[in-house]
Amino acid sequence: MSVIEADGLRRSYRTSTGVLRRRTHEIEAVRGVSFTIDKGELFGLLGPNGAGKTTTIKMLTTLLLPTAGTGRVLGYDVATETARVRASIGYVFGGDRGLYERLNALDNLRYFADLYAVEPRIQRKRIAEVLDIVGLSGRERERVEGYSRGMRQRLHIARGLLHDPPVIFLDEPTIGVDPVGSRELRTTIAALSAAGKTILLTTHYMFEADALCDRVGIIAKGQLLAQGSPAELKARVADRTVVEIEAHAVTADAVEKLRRIPGVVAVTLDERDDGQLLRVQSASGLELTQTILARLGDARVGRIATREPTLEDAYVDVVTQGTRS
Amino acid sequence: MSRAAVPRMLLRGWAIQVKDSSSFGFFIMSSLIEPVIFAAIAAYMFRAGNRPDALLYAAIGAGMLGVWIVTLIGSGQALTFLRHAGILELLIVAPVPFVLVLAPITLAAATVGMYSLAATLVWGWLLFDVPLGVEHPWLLLASVPATVIGLGMLGMLMASVFVLFRHANALTNMLGYPVWLASGFLVPVSLLPDWVRPVSWLLPTTWGAEAIRTSMIGGHPLPAIGACLGLAIGYFALAALTVRHFERLARQRASLALA
Numbered sequence: 001m002s003v004i005e006a007d008g009l010r011r012s013y014r015t016s017t018g019v020l021r022r023r024t025h026e027i028e029a030v031r032g033v034s035f036t037i038d039k040g041e042l043f044g045l046l047g048p049n050g051a052g053k054t055t056t057i058k059m060l061t062t063l064l065l066p067t068a069g070t071g072r073v074l075g076y077d078v079a080t081e082t083a084r085v086r087a088s089i090g091y092v093f094g095g096d097r098g099l100y101e102r103l104n105a106l107d108n109l110r111y112f113a114d115l116y117a118v119e120p121r122i123q124r125k126r127i128a129e130v131l132d133i134v135g136l137s138g139r140e141r142e143r144v145e146g147y148s149r150g151m152r153q154r155l156h157i158a159r160g161l162l163h164d165p166p167v168i169f170l171d172e173p174t175i176g177v178d179p180v181g182s183r184e185l186r187t188t189i190a191a192l193s194a195a196g197k198t199i200l201l202t203t204h205y206m207f208e209a210d211a212l213c214d215r216v217g218i219i220a221k222g223q224l225l226a227q228g229s230p231a232e233l234k235a236r237v238a239d240r241t242v243v244e245i246e247a248h249a250v251t252a253d254a255v256e257k258l259r260r261i262p263g264v265v266a267v268t269l270d271e272r273d274d275g276q277l278l279r280v281q282s283a284s285g286l287e288l289t290q291t292i293l294a295r296l297g298d299a300r301v302g303r304i305a306t307r308e309p310t311l312e313d314a315y316v317d318v319v320t321q322g323t324r325s
Numbered sequence: 326m327s328r329a330a331v332p333r334m335l336l337r338g339w340a341i342q343v344k345d346s347s348s349f350g351f352f353i354m355s356s357l358i359e360p361v362i363f364a365a366i367a368a369y370m371f372r373a374g375n376r377p378d379a380l381l382y383a384a385i386g387a388g389m390l391g392v393w394i395v396t397l398i399g400s401g402q403a404l405t406f407l408r409h410a411g412i413l414e415l416l417i418v419a420p421v422p423f424v425l426v427l428a429p430i431t432l433a434a435a436t437v438g439m440y441s442l443a444a445t446l447v448w449g450w451l452l453f454d455v456p457l458g459v460e461h462p463w464l465l466l467a468s469v470p471a472t473v474i475g476l477g478m479l480g481m482l483m484a485s486v487f488v489l490f491r492h493a494n495a496l497t498n499m500l501g502y503p504v505w506l507a508s509g510f511l512v513p514v515s516l517l518p519d520w521v522r523p524v525s526w527l528l529p530t531t532w533g534a535e536a537i538r539t540s541m542i543g544g545h546p547l548p549a550i551g552a553c554l555g556l557a558i559g560y561f562a563l564a565a566l567t568v569r570h571f572e573r574l575a576r577q578r579a580s581l582a583l584a
């Protein structure tokens with residue numbers, strides 16, 4: 001039996017604009033998403049900003065009523081059997097909100113231990129355990145106000161684990177955490193998964209998804225475009241080569257020209273602090289580097305590398321194909 | 326959740342919320358400093374009469390204004406505050422019924438409000454020679470929590486109703502002084518117009534003030550204590566309904582979190 005089940009989930013939001021003449025319109029955030037997650041599986045939901053990941057998670061955690069479709073956790077309906085669902089899930093979101101700032105970590109955890117119905121006689125031990133799991137032991141008497149972003153994130157995870165839930169939802173748990181900190185959090189998540197927890201994770205970091213997830217689903221504009229193991233998704237693009245070019249001043253125009261090169265499947269341009277990163281995916285076996293450079297116009301070019309496709313390239317492929325149509 | 330765990334959860338939830346509010350500058354200001362003004366109002370209005378009892382009567386009434394305002398603001402905006410802090414979703418997603426989560430929060434607001442009464446009396450005693458006597462110490466010890474419970478439960482009803490209105494802030498501000506008057510803090514309820522009386526009887530502030538006055542000045546506090554607790558039960562029952570309604574509506578309208 002699958003532990004988490006989304007069956008044709010839909011959700012729209014009504015928003016209004018204007019002060020005097022208020023106009024309401026509907027945003028279809030999630031448009032018929034279906035997937036199942038088996039016991040002990042770690043499933044990653046990937047997708048661009050606004051794709052509907054958080055909305056999907058909130059429906060499955062009983063925080064939002066689906067407009068249509070059904071969601072089930074351990075067989076319980078998330079719209080109607082809320083008490084049963086809530087007792088068996090942990091919910092952790094990224095960012096530094098959601099804590100009592102003026103209280104210390106211990107009080108935050110004690111409060112939630114009561115709310116999450118942790119047996120009084122095991123609370124002390126359990127709190128010590130979760131502090132240990134997230135590596136906050138020894139800092140629990142400091143006020144949360146003084147916590148760094150990464151410490152807050154760990155405290156969130158500790159809170160989500162208090163009642164030892166069999167099912168865990170993690171919405172961008174490593175956002176804003178430094179590289180060493182996120183690596184530690186990934187180790188924690190992997191350990192939870194190894195301990196048999198069923199986990200739904202969202203992230204924007206493809207290497208994170210690749211390292212952690214048994215399966216991933218790629219969602220864009222409210223629709224699930226592809227799902228499978230990271231290896232399966234990478235197989236989609238196995239016959240490709242990726243040329244990565246560090247550059248400055250590449251124009252949108254130039255990117256369009258690159259897209260028209262025969263054999264090129266996807267082109268992305270990321271703006272970074274120290275310049276731009278241009279990625280060109282093409283059928284492998286073609287030697288396109290010179291053709292690409294010729295079409296870049298006045299752009300200044302730095303390091304050039306040709307490499308095998310990664311999960312990120314598979315993701316880019318799925319999202320560009322899916323949102324083009 | 327085992328039955329024994331509920332009182333513990335309420336008690337600890339309350340203690341933690343009181344601790345949290347007590348370290349918040351706004352509450353310290355309105356609970357400890359503002360009462361100087363309440364004490365002064367009481368003193369100057371009633372000193373002329375040269376009746377020490379009237380002075381204490383007025384000081385308790387003035388102090389109760391502070392209690393009411395802190396409860397009103399603390400409860401009326403509790404859910405908005407929790408939403409802004411990103412905590413509301415976490416409280417809703419806990420397996421405990423949300424009324425039981427909310428109750429300690431508004432009870433804590435009423436408790437912190439009580440600082441204001443205590444401060445008014447102390448300032449009155451220090452600066453304006455308000456005589457502090459306690460006729461029935463044990464009944465005073467019962468009157469204070471009874472008042473807190475009555476106010477906290479009314480607070481819970483307000484919390485769950487106000488949050489549905491876009492202009493809850495204005496509503497909160499509007500309810501400050503009228504309730505003060507209707508509760509007979511300055512003028513005895515018996516002197517108010519007839520149509521105000523039923524309103525007064527429904528306000529735990531009326532009975533709380535009455536219970537504390539009779540405990541300190543003399544009289545029979547028990548009926549007023551009973552009335553406070555009776556109203557508390559009634560407001561709790563109403564709040565249980567409105568809180569469920571709030572939760573359902575918020576899940577529909579996506580208003581548990583900031584978008």
Ligand SMILES: Nc1ncnc2c1ncn2[C@@H]1O[C@H](COP(=O)(O)OP(=O)(O)OP(=O)(O)O)[C@@H](O)[C@H]1O
Nearest residue numbers: 013015027029048049050051052053054055579584
């Ligand atoms: N409360 C809300 N009211 C109105 N629109 C909303 C609300 N919450 C989300 N949306 C809209 O719904 C869509 C999906 O949002 P959602 O937060 O689910 O995306 P996401 O995939 O989690 O994005 P991100 O990667 O940025 O976290 C977006 O267009 C967003 O603007």
Ligand SMILES: [Mg+2]
Nearest residue numbers: 053054055171
């Ligand atoms: Mg999101």
